Amino acid sequence: MKQRSFADAEYAAKPRQTRQDRFLSKIDAATPWPALLAVIDPFYPKAGNGRPPLGCERMLRMYVAQQCLGFSDEGIEDAIYDSGAIRRFVGIDLGRESSPDATTVLKFRRLLETHGLTKLIFETIKGHLAEQGLLMREGTIVDATLIAASPSTKNKAGERDPEMHQSKKGNQWHFGMKAHIGVDAASGLVHSLIGTAGNVADITQAHALLHGEERHAHGDAGYQGVEKREECNPEHTVAWQIAMRPGKRRKLPDTEGGRLLQQTEQLKSSLRAKVEHPFHIIKNLFRHRKARYRGLFKNTAQLYSLFGLANLLIAARRIPEPSR
Secondary structure, three states: OOOOOHHHHHHHOOOOOOHHHHHHHHHHHHOOHHHHHHHHHHHOOOOOOOOOOOOHHHHHHHHHHHHHHOOOHHHHHHHHHHOHHHHHHHOOOOOOOOOOOHHHHHHHHHHHHHOOHHHHHHHHHHHHHHHOOOOOOOEEEEEEEEEEOOOOOOOOOOOOOOOOEEEEEOOEEEEEEEEEEEEEOOOOOEEEEEEEEOOOOHHHHOHHHOOOOOOEEEEOHHHOOHHHOOOOOOOOOOEEEEOOOHHHHHOOOOOHHHHHHHHHHHHHHHHHHHHHHHHHHHHHHOOOOEOOOOOHHHHHHHHHHHHHHHHHHHHHHHOOOOOO
């Protein structure tokens, strides 16, 4: 073990932990580091071919901190110099070594994208949580959210991202992509993910979000008629519970039957609320409200990492917080 520097000793002796300390400590405790390293290590550069690579675990920790805190490649490099909490999470002592630069972070991110490792990270986390009995697999809630993309045309082609598209929600138009997810109805954990352009209808991706072992599936009014679609698997008998359209619900009569239907719709809504928790973590805690890269491939690869880490935060509620 390396001797702790005076700066680390002084930081460890501070009278209270910051919110960033507690947040990163929760992520650190919930993440199955050995399993994730086993996925990445076969593709990670080995020493002996040119410049010696940095440790795989250090780069993975830096990547996780980047995704959880919403930093760019340059931003996470600067944050390591600014924040003692991030330095401790990544495992860097600036008294002995320098922080990996933005180019190194970029190359590691491209390594994950090229080999499809972000999806493997998502699947590894999902398997880790399933081993702990957190995925019941009897019901699925499906939903989608819009993620904005840059509408700028200040590029070589002089046009917006051709893989993104505009979509109307309510009376407002949005330009970007959609993240379609399937969530376990019991635990609220995300088990499936699809990234599409913003104009792709939610109902077209519903059956692809099922894992095949559900007895029931739930969706909002945008999935009306999903059980009649051609892609419905006849061997997979699932009972769809779809919300009533708002206009039709407002016209329900004030009778005993109408009030009973209102209560049924309220129960459906309370169950579907679990699908909003991963979206809240992605957009509010991880600050991912806008697509950072160009094209669906890179952005979908990042979403696999983000939703995998969101699953860890949802599951971490059962893990006691580190002592302050």
